[in-house]
Amino acid sequence: MLVSLSFCTLVTHNYYLATGFLILVLVIVAMAKIPWPSLRIYTLVIGWMLTISFILYSVFTPVTSGPVLFRYGLVTVGENNVLIWLLVAIKWFAASYITAVLLVTTKQRDIILGLRTWKVPYIVCFIAASVLRQLAVVSVDFFTAIEAQSSRGLDFRQGNVFKRLARFVRVGIPLLFVSFKRMEDMSNAMQSRAFTATGKKTLYSVLPLKASDVVVMLLLGGLMVLVVANTLLGFRLPVIG
Amino acid sequence: MMIEDTVVETRQLEHVYSGRVRAVRGVDLKIRRGEFLAIIGQNGSGKTTLTKHFNGLLKPTSGDVIVNGLNTKNASIAQLAKRVGYVFQNPDHQLCMRTVQDELSFGPRNLGIDPAKIKARVDNIIQMFDLERYRQTHPFLLGRADRLRVAVCSTLTMEPDIVVVDEPTTGQDMRQSYELMEMLKNLNGQGRTMVFITHNMRLVAEYARRTVVMRQGSIVMDDRTSEVFSHPDILADTFLSPPQITQLAQKLGKYGIPSGVLSVKEMDGIMNELIDK
């Protein structure tokens, strides 16, 4: 449901639909009691990106149609440009908050079981599971490497943004080495458990599909089709009008 | 004991992770200059959390940590790196340069040390620890034991007064572990304060003059190593056992063998005395 909502929000050009989806996302966030710290990083990042894109739209995008809201020197802010910017803002916030909801409410294991239930090829499921599994492990390595380099006098909080980025290279190197070593160990472990990329396998853990799951999926699929049709062909349901 | 002999002092140190997990609970600890100290305890007892306060990687939730007179709350990690060297359990997390020589130069360069001084320090350490043949080698091409040695040496070129080594024996065989401990012993002999965290009780018995036992964030015992190992019941609470030779001495206590025997040689001497009697 979250994925399809995200898809619909990103695809639509309709302001009413996009706003409606954003409101729906905010309701879901409230119902799921997503803590503010989980949303903060997205809000900060999206906020910065929107600020930068607003400047780009205003200063560098010519106002070719519609009324001009504001003009000063090189800066021209046209109504249409602001509306486009607003649509982008709604989409980005909706999509990022949906991501937060997904990460907070969904166990990684359930994501993989969902993929299996959808009969996604085994090798893809396994790769997805390995990526999710290793994310946690690599993040521990990442923070340990930061601590290790800090202990050698590397201050990640001083200096301009380029100097700080350069310091992170010093963290990346040990991370790469540790990861390569781990890949070798993983590969040996997989072989020792009779893993092959192809061949018949039993899917032991799957999420059983209930009738209600199928109904919801059909409805969401239908919603996605309608949104695409509305975007590409201008198709409208009489209700939306 | 005079105050200026104390290189690290923690005063009612508390550290709470994520607002919930109390990893260090009201710890008071004084480490004196020139000590060779082991900190032992099972995983989760707070050993690493405690030692990460020494070089400012962690700041106290409450209480204070004073390192060579400097309160860590007011000091950056870089400032503390001049005083406290920290060697991590996995040396691979520390190594990031193309040659061993560059690796040894990395720390002092970050501290803004003069290049001529850096060269002198690096040459000195390379000579002291027999690394000349690896000078131009990429650290990741070395075996694990040598990588750990390079990691320790790269800390030493910063010339810290205190060196903390977290688990110097992981992934090493006994001979390599002993070689590293001899290295630390030499450094201690030169006046550097050594703190090591380990699960290897044999090494604790043979090298640490003082042992701190931690359990659930608190210090349950802090004494001479022989005294600590004389209390197997307290150690058992922390799921630790003294070295085998100490356990043997304790089981033969009825013959008058002291309970704090730390080495085979010591036990041999005692047994011979008893047999001669």
Place this chain on the structure above:
Amino acid sequence: MKEITVDSLHWKYATSDRWVLDDVSFEVEQGEFLAITGPTGAGKTTLCLSLTGIIPHGYNGVWEGIVTVGTLDTRRYAAASLAQHVGIVFQDPESQFLTMSVRDEIAFGLENLALPRDEITKRIEDASKIVRIDDCLDRAPYELSGGQKQRVAIAASLAMQPEVLILDEPTGQLDPVGKMEVFSVLEELRRTKSITILLVEHLTEEIVKYADRMMLLYNGKIERLEKTSKFFDDVDFVAKKGVPIPQVTQLGHMLQSQGANLSHLPLTLDESVVMYSRLLDHGGK
């Protein structure tokens, strides 16, 4: 019956300048517990990988000789095919945990063997009971301690019902609690199952309690292969090769060289208490 036969095995990696395994020959009986010890770089891990087919099929190098597990020549079968016959547990608890729950981890190998679901369920139950993690089946890897993860790895191998189980320094990265957990599982396996076990381990004070025989591997060669009771008869030789001697054995060696009358060198704490008490009672005679 010989479970494993290694005949003049030579192996060097594509990047090695010398043989990493140099003319290694030995046999292991069915149900035997063989401990392999030796300094770092001796070739212990390489030997383990050679018994599973991961070497030579997963690594580039030069192979000479024959390794047979049961009746299977490892040169002719991929590691994945041999996995049903020889399981292996590695040192790093993190890298060998491939899935997202204990149950999935034990099931992983069984899924690859395309076993029916009922059979998988039964094997998960049995294996998790042996290693005593049957109460953790739905836990994620980040919720487990190192010792628990290693027990899961053992269960994952056992569930495939191999004839041979190889453990390559399984306690190397564990704390004392984790180490004891793994050793108690090995003790249980030894007591209840007829599985052949090969254990690579540095903690000689522990392995003398379980191993039928011990092997000393040094620079790719077998320097000693003896019953455990006789392995430390030449203490100086073994010590020189970098193998830690149990402290109670070291003490016996010193006392013997000083004239004490000991029938043999004790290997375990309990044995040494009895022997040294007798010695002290009789004044060294």
